Amino acid sequence: MRRLPAEMAFGLGILALFGAVALLAPVVAPYDPHAFSGQPLERPSRAHPLGTNDVGHDILSELLYGARVSLTVALAAGAGTVLLGTLVGGAAGYAGGWVDRVLMRLVDGMMSLPRLPLIILLIAFLGAGLPQTILVIALLFWPTTARVIRAQVQSVRTRGYVRMARLFGGGPAYVFLRHILPAIGTLVAHGLVVSAGTAVAIEAGLAFLGLGDPTAKSWGLMVRFALNLPGLFLTDRWLWWALPPALCITLLVLALTFLGIGLERRLNPRLNRRWQ
């Protein structure tokens, strides 16, 4: 059995930890994150290990429940992005000709748009909410995946065994499922991980800017509420209020990035020589 590379082990470990926290949040969290479980702005104590926020919610419980929001967005937006990207990239690469040209024009055009301002505009008019956030991320970030998938499909399509399958009368659906999908499997997994990382960062960023779901207590929203407190940085209160959610966001994004690097090495073993 091959040993798991260090970066994969790190990524999967962190991801599993956050996943467990998200699933078991009601068990491991000391309080309901929406319950007024203490006085406002309590310092860390045995009852509230990370203190309380400005309205008296337990910060540790908010943090633990926050994993649910981030992981939901990561999964849903990541899957949506990769699904769209694979469909468009696969169609462009497989069909070739004018279909390819039109779709790639679309991809180029979308990639030149400044994404964050566009996301802000869309969310401002669509209204802030998790479904909107997920939808907007998927709709704006698929072109990156599409480009990679298209290149791979193009190269697979011309290989001998695929040409044979088509000569023997294999329809597009058969060839795609039987031969092309396995050949792009790792690539799709890589795309999923990378898009999930982007989605986590974007969701947190939107919540930070006040464009997140106001009812979903996410890590980004926690940072925003902390920063709303005048003079937050004049005391060390930010250390247990603003810093932990920001660190959680970083750790989750980092874990997904490392997982992506691991998959990339599996795709392209030559990278190993280069990095060592």
Place this chain on the structure above:
Amino acid sequence: MNRVFQGFVGRVFSYLFSLWVILTLNFLLPRLMPGDPLAALLDPASSDYVFDPEVRAALEAYYGLDRPLLEQYARYLVGIFTGDLGRSIRLSRPVGELVASRLPWTLLLVGTALLLSSALALVAGTEAGWRRGSRTDRALVAVHLLLANVPVYLTGMLFIHLFGARLGWLPMAGGRTPFARYETLLAAALDIGRHLVLPALTLTLGMLGVKFLLVRNTMVTVLGEDFMLVARAKGLPEGRLKWGHGLRNAVLPFVAHLAAHAGMAITGAVFIETLFNYPGMGRLIFESVTARDYPVIQGVFLVVSAVVLTANLAADLLNARLDPRVLEG
């Protein structure tokens, strides 16, 4: 030559097309939304109702919602090209004026960070690529991989705490000292410079990771090329090899990515300006989002998009000038 010219025309054409998409999207989006956020501004029954009659009249005139859609579109386009971006609900001022007062701050912040991060990335990336596999290289890669994944507001918070609150060396917020009256131009520049240090440093670090990894990886590829072997065989000194031949060829992809980096810088600036209360466009976005000041959100979106698209085109053309093969392809 002909193909180069065709490539040039193609770039300009696709730039204009993107610009048109942005303009049209900006026009259609608020009008197609369910619940009509614009009508809500003029509806006395809604919670978004604008009470100031002067602003309400300006809004009605600007959006012209009672007219046919095509006429609205034509008026909108004419308005944009004559510099009319509508009127802010929150501040009751023309959006164009607001943007003009905020844009220089963002350009200062983003420009400083772009220059600094590019210089650092080129030097560090070349060194790391040159000594690929060494301990220095691995340490540099690890640090930059971390930097590429840390949200800018985390770095920013650490800086504010350390250099602002703990050590008291630098101001924690704002673009300049409030109500300051400067005796000389130098005093003004110093004050603005002092306020710029922390936000610019945060943005620099935020962009450094991605840029470094790009330069390092290109450098590694370039070092494997035949011409490097020949240059070495000629007995060129190490400095010439590294900077004259290695870096010079690694710069090309770097320039090609400059536009993407400009977009990244804008994204970073939105968060950093919000965190540092820096008076630029990013802070303006944040403020207008909080106040649901739609005309300002739209105006900022248009200006920022136009700037990023133009940076795209400029980087494309610069790249083509450095390597004419780009336009032929």
